[in-house]
Amino acid sequence: MNRDNLFVKIVLNAWELNIKRATSTFESFNDDDIYTEVSPGKNRVVYLLGHLIAVHDMMQPLLGMGPRLYSQLDDTFISNPDKKIKTLPPVTELRTYWTNLNDVLMNKFHNMPVEEWFQKHSSISEEDFAKEPHRNKLSVLITRINHLTYHLGQIALAKK
Numbered sequence: 001m002n003r004d005n006l007f008v009k010i011v012l013n014a015w016e017l018n019i020k021r022a023t024s025t026f027e028s029f030n031d032d033d034i035y036t037e038v039s040p041g042k043n044r045v046v047y048l049l050g051h052l053i054a055v056h057d058m059m060q061p062l063l064g065m066g067p068r069l070y071s072q073l074d075d076t077f078i079s080n081p082d083k084k085i086k087t088l089p090p091v092t093e094l095r096t097y098w099t100n101l102n103d104v105l106m107n108k109f110h111n112m113p114v115e116e117w118f119q120k121h122s123s124i125s126e127e128d129f130a131k132e133p134h135r136n137k138l139s140v141l142i143t144r145i146n147h148l149t150y151h152l153g154q155i156a157l158a159k160k
Contacts (some may be wrong), residue, residue, distance in 0.1 A: 008114050015109065018148050019102050020053065025155055026098065031091045038154045043082045046091060047157050048151050050077035053097050056105060059144060062121050063137045067106045069098050092121055109141070117141075 001009070026049055029036070034046045043051075054073040060066050076085045088094075117138040120129040129135060 004118065005114050008117050008138065011050065011117075011138055011145070014110055014145055015141060018145055018152070019106070020147060022152055023098070023102070025152060026095065028159070033135065034091055038156045038158045043154065045155055046088060046094065047077065047082035048155060049094050049098060050088065052148060052151060053101055054078050055147065056144060057101055059105065059140060060108075062123060062140060063108075064113075064122060065105075065112075069101060071103065073097075112137075 026034070026045070029045055034049070035044050036043050039047070050073055053070055054077045057068045057070050057073070060068050073089070076088060083114050089097075118133075118136050120126070120135070121140050124132075124135050
């Protein structure tokens with residue numbers, strides 16, 4: 001296995017492991033407890049679930065993998081802070097979105113040729129990418145893993 005293949009495999013394994021951890025964490029909250037704040041006055045677990053769905057869904061067009069599935073979540077979970085939007089989607093719907101999106105992404109990630117991971121993503125110009133080739137599709141996935149683990153750390157504060 002060459003280094004590029006190995007590096008992509010390491011990152012995909014890290015993504016899969018952290019998605020499993022997040023799924024297990026979200027499943028550990030019942031439909032009432034998922035409205036718990038991670039600490040007083042801070043985001044609720046349900047908000048972080050919706051936020052992670054929206055952010056992960058944004059990767060599809062960013063990585064050239066097709067259109068988003070759940071762009072309707074942006075106003076609630078990206079453009080506004082928790083509690084500004086009074087009516088959230090039902091928890092059962094968010095849980096379904098989470099599972100479906102992760103299945104779709106994992107399939108697309110594993111079917112992407114290794115060399116494509118090292119190509120530019122859609123938010124960087126050709127000129128900037130020529131100067132900074134490390135700003136590639138794989139780097140996007142690495143930053144999303146870091147983002148996910150950050151929020152998992154927050155959610156751990158809500159567990160009793």
